[in-house]
Amino acid sequence: MSEARRVPIEPQRVDAPLTRSAVFLVLTVHDTPEALATVRGTLGDLADVTKNVAFRDLAASLSCTVGVGAALWPRVFGPDLPRELHEFRTIQGAAHTAISTPGDLLFHIRADRRDLCFELERQLVDLLGDAVTVADETEGFRYFDARDLLGFVDGTANPVGDSLPEATLVGHEDPAFAGGSYVVVQKYVHPLDAWRALTTEQQEAVMGRTKPDSIELDDAAPAAQKSHKTLATIVDEAGDEHDILRDNMPFGAPARGELGTYFIGYARRLWVIERMLERMFIGDPPGLHDRLLDFSTPLTGSAFFAPSATLLESLAD
Incomplete structure (x- = not known):
């Protein structure tokens, strides 16, 4: 890694404001010199391509964040990988x-x-051409006052202010990749008929928040069944809480019976999201899984690193 890349640099817009529309596009890259050259060129030009489209309506807050998976990273950026x-x-x-x-x-x-x-x-798809294959393409939309299709406000616990970069951007612990962010995505579908069969009080107990105004409910006793809110709260051995940034979006096609939530989490430390998922799927204590999963089935699961904008633009050189 060159010394220029070790300098604190401009991050991508992982903190872009909540918008009314989103696209989550996951691709696999063909392992040929031509495909890799195409990917490098497209990533290097991403800022300019985005700017040219955004200029049509600057008030619409267009942004694009790109994440790169572990298998592709060394073929694009060289042998050194972000630490986690x-x-x-x-x-x-x-x-x-x-x-x-x-x-x-x-x-x-x-x-x-x-x-x-x-x-x-x-x-972007035109630029990448036959260098890639689409693994998943999901269109998200804002649903009423930032609610998911289960009827609850999503993202209430997101960090704000000075705590936002602290929670999302790699810093001195991995200086070669400072300004980057780990990203995890999962596409969940919901059996809404089963969810709606619960009373509002039962739904609130599952989520750990009130439904109308997203007020936190008291935590369960240590050995009892914990709510989604509690299981998704990560505290380390020193007692410090670690946040992530969620920019989840509902998606769906009612006529096809496809109704769900696209989870996307940005974090300074990948282990924070991993521990959150372990607590949800395995349970804390083990065996008492997140009851939200009885109404949310993941169809995908992938991890990426969103490099700094400066590192991306260096590919254009």
Whole structure:
């Protein structure tokens, strides 16, 4: 890694504002010199391509964050990997499993206009051409007042202010990759008929928050069944709480019976998201899994590293 890349640099817009529309595009890359050259060139030009589309309506907050998987990273950036980067690991619980699915590239496109998301995705797909294969393409949308399809506000616990970069951006602990962020994505589908069969009080007990106004409910006793809110709260051995940034979006096609939530989490430390998923799928204590998983089935699971914008732009050189 060159010395220029060790200097604190400009991150990608992992902290882009909540928008009305999003596209989550996961791709696999063909292992040929031509395909890799195409990917390097496209990633190096990503900022310019995004800017050209965003200029059509600057008020629409178009942004695009790209993440690179562990298998692709050395073929694009060289042998040194971000310290915690590895492929998403399957988490097997007694009742539910967080599956691992292929993914070399993630494009997280966000805007307040669906047409801008569409246009940027179209241009990126044209640039990449037959260098890639689509593993998953999901269109997300804002649902009422930032609620998921289960009816609860999503992202209430996101860090804000000075705590946002502290929670999401790699720093001095891995200086060669400072300004980057680990990203995990999972596509969940919900059997809404079963969820709606619960009373509001039962749903709130599962989530750990009130449904109308997202107020936290008291935690369960240490050995009792914990809520989703409690299981997703990560505290280390020193008693310090570690946040992640969620930019989840509902997606769906009611006529096909496809209704779900696309989970995307940005974190300074990959282990924080992994421990959260272990607590959800295995349980804390083991055997008492997150009851939300009885109504949320993951169809995908992939991990990436979103390098700094400066490192991406260096590929254009």
